[in-house]
Amino acid sequence: MTSSPSANLFKPLEQSDPTVVGGYRLAAVLGTGGMGKVYLSYTPGGRPIAIKVIRPEFSEDPEFRRRFQREVQAAQRVQGLYTAPVIDSDTEGSQPWLATAYVPGPSLAHAVAQHGALPLRSVLLLSVGVAEALHVIHGAGIVHRDLKPANVLLASDGPRVIDFGIARAAETTALTGTGVSVGTPAFMAPEQAAAGTVGPATDIFALGQIAAFAAIGSPAYGEGSSHAVLYRIVHEDPDLSRVPAELLPLVTRCLTRDPEARPSLTEIIELCHEISPEPLRQGEDWLPQSVAGSITERLRLPEPAKTPPPRPTVAPTPTQFSPQNPGPGPVNPNPYAPTAFSPSAAPTQNAPGVPGPVPPMPGHPMHRTPPPGYHTPPPVVHAPYVPPQPPKSKRTGLIVAASVVGAIVVLAVVGSLLPNGSEGDDESKSPGNSSSGAGGGSGSGGESTGSDDASGGGKKRPDPKPASYTGLDMTENYQVMLGDNPPRPVDGGDASYGDGDFYYDVDGVFGDAWVGTANGKLVLLNNSQKGSLETCRTETRYTEKITLDQLGDGSQICVLSDAGHIGVVTYRGKSRENDASNYVTIDLTVWRNAEDPTES
Structure with a gap:
């Protein structure tokens, strides 16, 4: 087998692509989707990961950012055998991104396009694996919303579901109607296509679509324009004439128009075991040899980038790809980018009286050799040196203390000479009108001050817990x-x-x-x-x-x-x-x- 197929899978970075995202050095381009571009990178320990950088059009929408942050936090709770876990993210940078484990396998869409429909056993194992993935995803309170062949990867030991819940972040944003398309109409459920209503049963419908697609090699509702496909999904029955007879009970029940009539995930798994003529066990022989060859191609990964990116020749501008934390101190916002000694960093210029850089100490953890693929942090710039100030004399301290005491005495005398205030003020200070719990008293003149003066101490009321x-x-x-x-x-x-x-x-x-x-x-x-x-x-x-x-x-x-x-x-x-x-x-x-x- 030649290396050319592998070379086509991992495209080199273009001029417009970043070289580093969130401290991860990018090694190649894996693909481009409706929401962003996906890159190959490595953790400091050498594990390959896939990093999705969100498109600028979405990044500029505040509603998308809020939803994206919420969905990524939910996705990080999903830890299943048939999902690609989210291991890192930045939802607040100039251009958000998230990193997942790299799955060396083709998508179901790619496998069917290249090699045709899958045999019955592969389809059943695919359906069981996707059902288990959805069980974990739904258990985390997430509806996938965009389950389709492109979001199901075929690994050597079973399928992997990716991009769960992320499509929700793009719904009802300012990009609606601007030509930015998210989601695949051919795999939507009727309630999703007609009214935008989604729930766990929406993903069950998509699972039935995926099983039919894998078995016949094309969408059950046909192809064509989005409007034509969506109309067929809402108003017509799917064409299941080419679906194997053994699979018809599974596919037919999943593609029921009524969401409440669709089977549960447990029922789907049981039905797959009943259909299979032999016990279903995931193993490295679950896919045809032709598809398994695509996995081998994806294991020949490009080498991690070992050289740091060139230093800018002009004053640097804030990077649009997850800028490093500018705050002082040893804060490391990226748990996968440990703070290690960087031998390539330029020495810092110190103010008079400040000692120079400490020479490397062999074996010291702060002077170890950085791992492959590690992004060298920028040079540290020390704050201007301020020499210690001599202590103030006791005489100065006594003068200041005496001045403070005198001011307090004067204020107390003046306060005692002032009138007590209006009748309304007296009433607001009476015990019957103090703020004490739910609905207690009239407050102080109706003003929402958030303070509690019942004790006479002017103490600020602490914020209640939500x-x-x-x-x-x-x-x-x-x-x-x-x-x-x-x-x-x-x-x-x-x-x-x-x-x-x-x-x-x-x-x-x-x-x-x-x-x-x-x-x-x-x-x-x-x-x-x-x-x-x-x-x-x-x-x-x-x-x-x-x-x-x-x-x-x-x-x-x-x-x-x-x-x-x-x-x-x-x-x-x-x-x-x-x-x-x-x-x-x-x-x-x-x-x-x-x-x-x-x-x-």
Whole structure:
């Protein structure tokens, strides 16, 4: 076997490609997708990894960044035998990226394109492996949303599912409708294509599509324009005439239009074992020899880059690929890039009186030889040297102390001569009106100062700890009170005229729908804002009602109740048209007694 196929798999870096991302030296280009470009690199220990650098178009969108950070954090919890684990990431740099374990195997899409359909045993082992991967992914609270042949890699010991959950970060961002496409229409579920609704059953439908694709060598709903394929998925039955008879029960049940009628992952695994004429065991013989040869090609990796990138001849500008931490101290933001002595670093110039660089000490851990592929850190620049100051004389200290004491005495005398204030001030200081717990007292003139003066010491009230609740379904005319623990949606009658801190209402005549408050104020946050106690305290763009057409999945609303509680509502979507009830789903975070109650 020649080396040319391997050379085509690992393309050299182009002029526009970075040489280092997050401290990892890039060795080759693995591919380009809808969300970014994937590179081959190595850990300091020599393990190959795949680094996906997100496209600049996405990086510039604040909503994408917020979602990407959340999805990467969730993906890092996924540790399964049939997934490629996320081992490192940077979601806050100028251009976000994430690194996963490198899987030396072709994607299912590539394998079928090159070698045709897979035999029955391979398809069953593929389906069992993907089902196990989805079990782990769903267990971490993630829906893949973009499960397709390109996101299933064929390793020597079974399939690997990649890019789980990451597609969600690109949904409802500013890039919608700008020509940037994420997702593959041919493998969407009907509810996903028609209304954008997704859940674990969405991935079950995609699994059925993958099994059919592997068995017949083409998509079950055919090919063509996106609109034509999506129409067939929503309104027509798939063409399963070429699917082997043994696989029809599995594929047919997975491709049921009704999500609730699709089999569970456990049922899929049991069904695959029933279909197989022999016990299913993953091993190195699970793929045809022609496909297994593609794995061998991908094991001939290019050598890690050993030379550092050339030094800039002009003043460097901030890198757009995960700049190094500029803060002082031995902070190492990348656990895979240990702080090692760099013999190639230029010596630092020291101020007078500061000793020069310490010569290398053989065997010392801070002077060991850096591992292959390690990115040499930039030269350390010391802060200007400040000589120690002589101690101040005792006489100076006594003068300062006497001045402070004198000022305090003067202020005390002046304070005793001032009037006690208005009658309203006296009332606000009375024990009956001190702020003490949920709904206690009237506060101090209705101002939300966040301080506790009941003891007379002017001590600042500590911020309360947040309490979070997910997946609250609020039916039409239902409301919640932030002070309830846990908050339970209850029937508020005509919610607009009730006493709920947060409610959902619909106009029965015109069909307009909105969320609102009858006991406080709302603030709809921008995409660039993150819902927090501090954000809700400082925002003043108050309203009492927000229509649903202003909200998208992930939109956040500050709720400031008259009782002094502060909450952040995260909108998660609306019920489908064919649902028996009309409701919205929200996540809720509450800081109880965060402010003094407002006088009613």
